[in-house]
Amino acid sequence: MTSNPSILFLLHTISIDKKPLRSIDRSMSGPTCSACGASACCPHLLHAGADDSRAAFSIFTGEVHDHHQPGTQQPPGSLHEFQFFGQDDHESIAWLFDDPPPAVGDDQSPVENQPHQRPPAFDPFGPQYHPGKGLTFEVSLGQGEVDARLGLGGGAPHTETAASATIMSFCGSTFTDAASSRLKEPILINNQLQRPADPSSMEREAKLMRYKEKRTRRRYEKQIRYASRKAYAEMRPRLRGRFTKVPEASAPRQPALATTCYDHSRLDLGRCWFHA
DNA sequence: CTCGGCTACTTAACCACACCTGTAA
DNA sequence: TTTTACAGGTGTGGTTAAGTAGCCG
Numbered sequence: 463m464t465s466n467p468s469i470l471f472l473l474h475t476i477s478i479d480k481k482p483l484r485s486i487d488r489s490m491s492g493p494t495c496s497a498c499g500a501s502a503c504c505p506h507l508l509h510a511g512a513d514d515s516r517a518a519f520s521i522f523t524g525e526v527h528d529h530h531q532p533g534t535q536q537p538p539g540s541l542h543e544f545q546f547f548g549q550d551d552h553e554s555i556a557w558l559f560d561d562p563p564p565a566v567g568d569d570q571s572p573v574e575n576q577p578h579q580r581p582p583a584f585d586p587f588g589p590q591y592h593p594g595k596g597l598t599f600e601v602s603l604g605q606g607e608v609d610a611r612l613g614l615g616g617g618a619p620h621t622e623t624a625a626s627a628t629i630m631s632f633c634g635s636t637f638t639d640a641a642s643s644r645l646k647e648p649i650l651i652n653n654q655l656q657r658p659a660d661p662s663s664m665e666r667e668a669k670l671m672r673y674k675e676k677r678t679r680r681r682y683e684k685q686i687r688y689a690s691r692k693a694y695a696e697m698r699p700r701l702r703g704r705f706t707k708v709p710e711a712s713a714p715r716q717p718a719l720a721t722t723c724y725d726h727s728r729l730d731l732g733r734c735w736f737h738a
Numbered sequence: 739c740t741c742g743g744c745t746a747c748t749t750a751a752c753c754a755c756a757c758c759t760g761t762a763a
Numbered sequence: 764t765t766t767t768a769c770a771g772g773t774g775t776g777g778t779t780a781a782g783t784a785g786c787c788g
Contacts, residue, residue: 688756688774693775695774696775700753703779704752705752
């Protein structure tokens with residue numbers, strides 16, 4: 463048996479602001495939380511990254527590693543990028559590109575091990591889906607080790623099998639589904655199975671470097687995009703923490719020249735221009 | 739082992755409005 | 764084609780109700 467392994471992993475990167483969160487929880491479909499059975503938008507899955515409402519984690523073979531564990535509350539500003547990015551130092555994703563991933567669960571279904579025979583459940587976008595809308599990168603696996611983990615038997619000797627994984631947007635989040643991706647198989651040349659020329663080696667290295675650089679620049683604390691809005695918000699009067707209307711007396715007077723002013727006759731309080 | 743009560747902690751929603759963006763005139 | 768005006772959407776922070784977790788009897 464020389465079936466190619468299909469490694470299923472999901473990278474679920476939650477990157478959401480606080481506000482829309484409640485509108486999507488418990489109501490969307492997607493990967494489920496193995497602890498509570500809820501969807502990917504399950505509040506358990508969203509629980510990591512308390513302070514800045516951002517969390518990044520992966521579901522590797524459906525295993526939920528942390529968010530249901532007691533005493534794993536995140537300190538403010540910290541981040542869980544365990545599993546996918548390396549649980550120890552968040553430093554190494556080398557296995558993603560060169561080395562085998564962590565152990566795969568026992569419940570790998572035979573169907574998932576069949577190249578080009580993925581079940582519909584893992585093909586939410588169908589053949590019409592163009593991964594150009596997502597980020598596709600290469601995943602190389604030592605197949606022998608994968609076979610050993612999956613209990614597939616030795617099989618023929620082989621080198622590596624590269625699968626492409628596509629990062630896709632879903633449910634306001636980002637998923638990576640390598641299982642739904644097409645595996646690159648050896649091709650028959652002169653009656654011999656030969657792996658196509660691999661021009662992607664340097665490409666992969668470049669991608670890895672770009673990824674690492676991007677990761678180092680990644681910031682998870684709240685970032686102010688508009689300092690002026692922050693300034694106005696801080697000056698704005700509040701009632702029990704909520705913004706309140708600017709009192710009539712303290713509203714800006716009509717300026718002599720064109721400028722902004724308050725127009726309390728309108729709900730949206732848009733711009734009102736005075737012209738000299 | 740399960741349940742209820744309590745405490746401590748976390749977080750999404752709320753609000754007004756300046757500013758941004760897209761569109762029509 | 765360019766400029767102007769406008770409508771609608773976005774982002775901003777402090778407070779709090781609601782949700783969650785942990786502990787104990």
